[in-house]
Amino acid sequence: RGWQNGPSVMRKGIRVRETHQVGPDTMRRVVRQSKFRHVFGQAVKNDQCYDDIRVSRVTWDSSFCAVNPRFVAIIIEASGGGAFLVLPLHKTGRIDKSYPTVCGHTGPVLDIDWCPHNDQVIASGSEDCTVMVWQIPENGLTLSLTEPVVILEGHSKRVGIVAWHPTARNVLLSAGCDNAIIIWNVGTGEALINLDDMHSDMIYNVSWNRNGSLICTASKDKKVRVIDPRKQEIVAEKEKAHEGARPMRAIFLADGNVFTTGFSRMSERQLALWNPKNMQEPIALHEMDTSNGVLLPFYDPDTSIIYLCGKGDSSIRYFEITDESPYVHYLNTFSSKEPQRGMGYMPKRGLDVNKCEIARFFKLHERKCEPIIMTVPRKSDLFQDDLYPDTAGPEASLEAEEWFEGKNADPILISLKHGYIPGKNRDLKVVKKNILDSKPTANKKCDLINVPKKTADTTSVQNEAKLDEILKEIKSIKDTICNQDERISKLEQQMAKIAA
Numbered sequence: 001r002g003w004q005n006g007p008s009v010m011r012k013g014i015r016v017r018e019t020h021q022v023g024p025d026t027m028r029r030v031v032r033q034s035k036f037r038h039v040f041g042q043a044v045k046n047d048q049c050y051d052d053i054r055v056s057r058v059t060w061d062s063s064f065c066a067v068n069p070r071f072v073a074i075i076i077e078a079s080g081g082g083a084f085l086v087l088p089l090h091k092t093g094r095i096d097k098s099y100p101t102v103c104g105h106t107g108p109v110l111d112i113d114w115c116p117h118n119d120q121v122i123a124s125g126s127e128d129c130t131v132m133v134w135q136i137p138e139n140g141l142t143l144s145l146t147e148p149v150v151i152l153e154g155h156s157k158r159v160g161i162v163a164w165h166p167t168a169r170n171v172l173l174s175a176g177c178d179n180a181i182i183i184w185n186v187g188t189g190e191a192l193i194n195l196d197d198m199h200s201d202m203i204y205n206v207s208w209n210r211n212g213s214l215i216c217t218a219s220k221d222k223k224v225r226v227i228d229p230r231k232q233e234i235v236a237e238k239e240k241a242h243e244g245a246r247p248m249r250a251i252f253l254a255d256g257n258v259f260t261t262g263f264s265r266m267s268e269r270q271l272a273l274w275n276p277k278n279m280q281e282p283i284a285l286h287e288m289d290t291s292n293g294v295l296l297p298f299y300d301p302d303t304s305i306i307y308l309c310g311k312g313d314s315s316i317r318y319f320e321i322t323d324e325s326p327y328v329h330y331l332n333t334f335s336s337k338e339p340q341r342g343m344g345y346m347p348k349r350g351l352d353v354n355k356c357e358i359a360r361f362f363k364l365h366e367r368k369c370e371p372i373i374m375t376v377p378r379k380s381d382l383f384q385d386d387l388y389p390d391t392a393g394p395e396a397s398l399e400a401e402e403w404f405e406g407k408n409a410d411p412i413l414i415s416l417k418h419g420y421i422p423g424k425n426r427d428l429k430v431v432k433k434n435i436l437d438s439k440p441t442a443n444k445k446c447d448l449i450n451v452p453k454k455t456a457d458t459t460s461v462q463n464e465a466k467l468d469e470i471l472k473e474i475k476s477i478k479d480t481i482c483n484q485d486e487r488i489s490k491l492e493q494q495m496a497k498i499a500a
């Protein structure tokens with residue numbers, strides 16, 4: 001392997017090794033100019049933290065925290081089921097034990113993701129083998145929420161990953177420990193794509209590309225795959241992207257390259273950059289340190305900065321990705337004392353542009369959530385347009401149906417010049433195509449021990465329940481028709497009077 005002979009230098013605690021192109025150019029290693037060299041990270045004061053939260057202890061390496069410009073959601077410990085908190089951003093301070101939660105799952109919640117097109121809609125995946133989609137009231141929860149807008153059933157093992165499509169409304173991906181990826185039309189509750197024969201082992205991470213035409217995955221079988229989900233085709237793959245046995249991550253960058261984190265055979269943490277058109281050798285492969293925390297990558301496509309948060313580490317390291325060697329440029333490290341159990345990442349439109357804030361993290365401690373603010377110090381009070389290129393806004397570019405039919409579209413960008421003011425969101429409506437048509441779930445075994453396996457008996461009970469539901473619906477339709485009839489005949493009478 002080329003990089004093993006490459007130069008190796010210590011720079012601010014990071015050993016950087018070149019993969020190839022080892023020549024005078026990379027040896028010189030001049031300090032690159034970058035406006036992000038002096039990004040400054042700072043934790044907020046104690047009274048601006050969210051306190052007294054029992055952060056989940058479930059053994060699963062997701063971020064446990066999801067943030068948008070209105071809410072911070074945190075997966076918590078819950079007895080007899082699974083739950084997460086949804087707090088309005090301003091609801092800092094001590095969170096009372098009796099604070100309402102989202103608690104409809106019958107097993108621990110493993111992953112949550114806010115809909116990028118509706119700040120009131122969040123999806124959750126759980127050990128109970130289901131995905132649920134929730135509508136959060138405008139001002140947050142006043143009562144615990146047990147009823148999701150829709151339950152998506154199709155996985156036969158726990159669901160560890162949920163990820164909304166970046167540009168198509170109501171398209172949601174889930175990945176389970178059954179090694180399957182399902183892509184749902186949330187608006188109809190249907191599983192429209194099922195990729196159940198592509199992964200032979202656990203899926204650690206799934207990421208959509210910029211326009212949502214492709215996904216990339218990192219799996220326990222050490223492969224990184226680039227998949228066209230609608231053609232159900234693997235378009236590129238790399239075996240042993242990282243040789244170590246510990247978990248990898250793979251994310252798409254805006255230019256179509258894939259960034260991965262993983263471990264070497266000697267358990268050193270590595271970062272690598274790949275071009276899906278030629279995955280033989282990485283564009284760059286860097287070794288960082290020896291530590292066992294999985295490196296969770298958070299990526300800002302506007303500035304091309306990747307922030308790496310090691311689970312269990314107490315630091316956030318950040319890098320700028322460019323198209324010149326060494327491609328992955330170390331910028332700086334934010335260090336603190338206590339280890340992070342999880343991390344949330346605010347979308348760009350949620351940042352304070354007046355303070356030149358370029359990233360905001362929500363660090364989970366054992367019992368609290370602490371915002372960390374990254375700024376670029378600038379003297380001027382004016383809007384710094386070089387720091388804020390137009391960014392992905394909340395409007396969807398496509399409807400679910402268009403995407404499933406094969407259309408692609410980039411995100412619709414907005415300017416942050418005057419800050420972002422959250423608008424009104426419409427309610428998520430789920431219109432099931434035909435209740436009788438929906439796939440029988442009775443033959444789907446769930447491996448969770450404390451969930452009773454469904455038997456033939458429960459099937460007939462379920463069918464009866466369904467029939468009941470339909471009869472009720474027919475009755476309500478009849479009632480509506482009667483009412484409409486009355487209204488129409490009244491209107492007709494009035495019309496007749498006017499005409500006469």
Ligand SMILES: *[C@@H]1O[C@H](CO)[C@@H](O)[C@H](O)[C@H]1NC(C)=O
Binds near residue numbers: 298
């Ligand atoms: C997978 O990667 C994406 C992009 O970084 C991240 O948002 C998501 O939380 C990751 N999922 C897991 C399970 O780590």
Ligand SMILES: *[C@@H]1O[C@H](CO)[C@@H](O)[C@H](O)[C@H]1NC(C)=O
Binds near residue numbers: 408
């Ligand atoms: C979407 O992204 C893919 C992969 O980067 C690219 O080939 C395709 O042209 C893009 N489509 C649109 C409509 O932007």
